[in-house]
Amino acid sequence: MLIVNAPVEKNIELDNQIYLLKIHSPEIAGKIKPGEFLNIRVSEAVHPLLRRPFSVCDVEGDYFYIMFNIYGEGTRILSQKHGGDTVDVLGPLGRGFNLKGDFDTAIIAAGGLGAAPFPYLIRKLGEQKEVHCFIGGRTHKDVILHGMKNIFIATDDGSLGYKGNVIKLLNKNLDLLKSSKVKIFACGPNAMLRALKEFTMKHKLNCEASTECAMACGFGICQGCPIESSYDPQKYFLVCKDGPVFNIADVNI
Ligand SMILES: Cc1cc2nc3c(=O)[nH]c(=O)nc-3n(C[C@H](O)[C@H](O)[C@H](O)COP(=O)(O)OP(=O)(O)OC[C@H]3O[C@@H](n4cnc5c(N)ncnc54)[C@H](O)[C@@H]3O)c2cc1C
Ligand code: FES
Numbered sequence: 001m002l003i004v005n006a007p008v009e010k011n012i013e014l015d016n017q018i019y020l021l022k023i024h025s026p027e028i029a030g031k032i033k034p035g036e037f038l039n040i041r042v043s044e045a046v047h048p049l050l051r052r053p054f055s056v057c058d059v060e061g062d063y064f065y066i067m068f069n070i071y072g073e074g075t076r077i078l079s080q081k082h083g084g085d086t087v088d089v090l091g092p093l094g095r096g097f098n099l100k101g102d103f104d105t106a107i108i109a110a111g112g113l114g115a116a117p118f119p120y121l122i123r124k125l126g127e128q129k130e131v132h133c134f135i136g137g138r139t140h141k142d143v144i145l146h147g148m149k150n151i152f153i154a155t156d157d158g159s160l161g162y163k164g165n166v167i168k169l170l171n172k173n174l175d176l177l178k179s180s181k182v183k184i185f186a187c188g189p190n191a192m193l194r195a196l197k198e199f200t201m202k203h204k205l206n207c208e209a210s211t212e213c214a215m216a217c218g219f220g221i222c223q224g225c226p227i228e229s230s231y232d233p234q235k236y237f238l239v240c241k242d243g244p245v246f247n248i249a250d251v252n253i
Contacts, residue, residue: 001090001091001092001093001219002027002028002031002089002090002091002092003088003089003090004025004027004028004088004089005086005087005088005089006023006024006025006028006086006087006088006089007023007024007084007085007086008021008022008023008024008081008082008083008084008085008086008087009022009023009024009063009083010022010082010083011079011081011082011083014144014146016069016141016142016144017069017070018067018068018069018113018144018146019067019068019069019070019078019079020057020065020066020067020146021065021066021067021068021078021081021087022060022063022064022065023063023064023065023066023087023089024062024063025062025063025064025089026062028064028089028091028092029059029060029061029062029063029064030062031092032056032059032064032091032092033056033092033096033097034056034096034097034099034117034120034121034124035055035056035094035095035096035097035117035121035208035210035244035245036055036056036091036092036093036094036095036096037053037054037055037056037091037092037093037094037218037244038053038054038056038064038066038089038090038091038092038093039051039052039053039089039090039091039093039215039217039218039219040052040053040054040066040078040087040088040089040090041087041088041089041090042074042075042077042078042087043077044088047073048073048074048077050216051088051090051218052074052075052078053093053215053218053240054066054067054068054116055067055116055117055187055210055244056091056092056117056120057116057117057119057120057147058119058120058123058147059120059123065119066116067113067115067116067119067144067146068113068116069113090218090219091218093218093219093240094218094239094240094241094243094244094245095241095242095243095244095245096245097117097121097185097208097210097245098208098245099121099124099125101183101206102181103129103181103182103183103206104129104130104180104181105129105130105131105132105176105179105180105181105182105183106122106125106129106130106131106132106182106183106184106185107131107132107133107134107170107176107177107182107183107184107185108121108122108131108132108133108134108135108148108184108185108186109134109136109166109167109170109184109185109186109187109188109192109196110133110134110135110136110144110148110166110186110187110188111136111137111165111166111187111188111189111192112136112137112138112142112144112188112189113144114186114187114188114189114192114210115135115144115145115146115147115148115187116144116187117187117210118133118147118148118185118187119146119147119148120147121185122147122148122149123147126149130150130180131149131150132150132152132176133148133149133150133151133152134152134154134166134169134170134173135148135151135152135153135154135166136153136154136155136156136165136166136169136188136192137154137155137156137160138155138156138157139155139156139157139159139160140155140159140160142155143155143160143161152169152173153169154166154168154169165192165195166188166192166196167192167195167196167199170184170196170199171199174203177203177205178203182205182206183205183206183207183208184196184200184205184206184207184208185207185208185209186207186208186209186210186248187209187210190211190212190253193209193211193248193253194253196209196248197209197248197249197253200248200249201249207247207248207249208245208246208247208248209245209246209248209253210243210244210245211227211239211243211244211245211246211251211253212239212244213225213227213239215239215240217240218240219240219241220238220240220241223238225238225239225240226238226239227239227242227243227246227251227252227253228251228252229250229251229252230249230250230251230252231250237250237251
């Protein structure tokens with residue numbers, strides 16, 4: 001785990017007020033794996049005091065990217081960064097996706113900003129596996145296609161692609177999911193992940209999900225990010241240290 005004062009190379013605004021911040025750090029870019037995250041201090045000022053966690057979105061040489069939209073004060077400040085500014089980055093943190101294992105087709109299931117960790121994962125998986133991406137949003141404005149391939153789209157209001165949610169779209173494509181050794185990689189709102197857990201258990205599909213919760217330290221000290229075990233209600237994992245990526249069967253999201 002490193003703490004670096006890293007220069008921002010550029011801030012790219014995609015469609016729909018989605019930002020991609022390109023940050024220079026050979027140390028972090030050389031170490032970080034898909035699904036791991038960074039805890040970023042967005043300002044040198046006292047407020048906001050706490051770091052904000054972001055998944056690594058992609059890595060290119062000595063640079064890594066994070067993807068976000070403006071949610072509150074921290075992301076508003078980040079959205080105003082530009083080339084030459086610096087950010088204080090702690091990472092790489094957490095446990096990311098497991099790219100090894102007995103599967104030959106990867107299915108990406110992303111809801112809204114749940115797309116953020118996948119460009120890097122797809123880049124890595126694409127070297128050896130077939131990849132299909134199921135991308136959902138409430139409307140077409142929430143559908144993020146950056147870095148995706150072999151795309152299936154679902155929107156709740158039907159303004160783009162299939163009318164319905166990503167889980168229903170996966171269900172409509174069960175043939176693809178059952179045609180080879182498949183592993184699902186998911187990230188999105190908790191309601192989506194809960195429905196996906198039910199779906200994958202019903203169809204006996206292997207699935208890892210990147211989970212989210214409010215965090216403080218980011219590395220297991222404050223105990224502020226518990227997630228309940230599926231097998232023992234007395235047992236909790238820490239999202240920052242044991243996750244954020246879990247086998248979806250193992251946790252109550
Ligand atoms: C492991 C991990 C990876 C993440 N990756 C990304 C990413 O790649 N891109 C991205 O845009 N966001 C990501 N997030 C969420 C991101 O950290 C929050 O959106 C960000 O901290 C918001 O900061 P803010 O200052 O803009 O909003 P704040 O002002 O901090 O938040 C506004 C409100 O939302 C609540 N809140 C903040 N964060 C969360 C949260 N994670 N869950 C539930 N409620 C919350 C706060 O309590 C507050 O009420 C990730 C979170 C985690 C835990
Ligand atoms: S955020 Fe502190 S223990 Fe997880």
